Amino acid sequence: MYYSKCVQEFFIIVLVFDSSLCGMNEPQCFSRFDYDEKMLEKMVRAEIKDEELLGKLEALEQRLVNVENKVDNTVKEIQANMNHSPVAFFATISSSFTTSSSYQTLVFDKVLTDVGGGYKPGTGVFTAPVNGLYVFSASVMVDLSTSASSAHISINKKSSRVVYLFVNDSDGNYETGVGTVILSLQVGDTVKLTCNESERTIFYYSFISGFRL
Structure with missing residues (x-):
């Protein structure tokens, strides 16, 4: 218990x-x-x-x-x-001159039209300010009354020849090469004319023109 x-x-x-x-x-x-x-x-x-x-x-x-x-x-x-934006230029030569070296750039120093600022009369070089298709025309009169019998004038894109404006002595006086090209250019591409031979007299009747399509 x-x-x-x-x-x-x-x-x-x-x-x-x-x-x-x-x-x-x-x-x-x-x-x-x-x-x-x-x-x-x-x-x-x-x-x-x-x-x-x-x-x-x-x-x-x-x-x-x-x-x-x-x-x-x-x-x-x-x-x-x-x-x-329009681009166009037209330039001539103020006075005749004689090339002093081969492949010399031809300077058209008298600018009559310049829209877009592409052409430089001090150098004779056109620089594309915008991309596009461009038309260039040139007429170059060469004095062949001297011992020279011909001249090769070339239109160049970026220092590469595009075409020749060939002039040949036919009467012992002045001969003119004329040509037109259409080029596709990018900004900064250059176009110029050169004479392959030295001691060629370029007459002041010559001119160059160009414009963007």
Whole structure:
């Protein structure tokens, strides 16, 4: 009887101790839940911020695309305006001269027309200011009354011969070579006339002209 009472008291003590432990652990369980809830809340907030940053980044990218499109359109407009800009020149020789070396550039120093600024009367070289098809015409009168019997006048694109304007002594006086070429030029390409022989007198009736189609 006494032993049974002791056992009952022992179980009562165990139950009380166990219940007290649960009471002690309840705040910890609640704290863990609160921690998880706060972490979840932080994750949600971070996700919302990421979405906001992503939206701002997409908006910035779209603005950048719009700026690039505007720049491209502006460049195209400038190029279109440049491509429609007229280019033309016409130049003659102010006084006759004699070539002093082979393959000498013929300088037509008297400019009567110059639209686009492509021709330089100081050098006799035309430089294409815009891309396009160009027409060049030249008439070169050579004095062959001396011992010279012929002359080879060439139209050159970027220092490469395109055609010859060949003049030959037929009556011992002045002979004229005339020619027209159509050339496709890029910006910076050059066109000029040269005389292959030295000691050829180029008469002042000579001229050169060119224009962009």
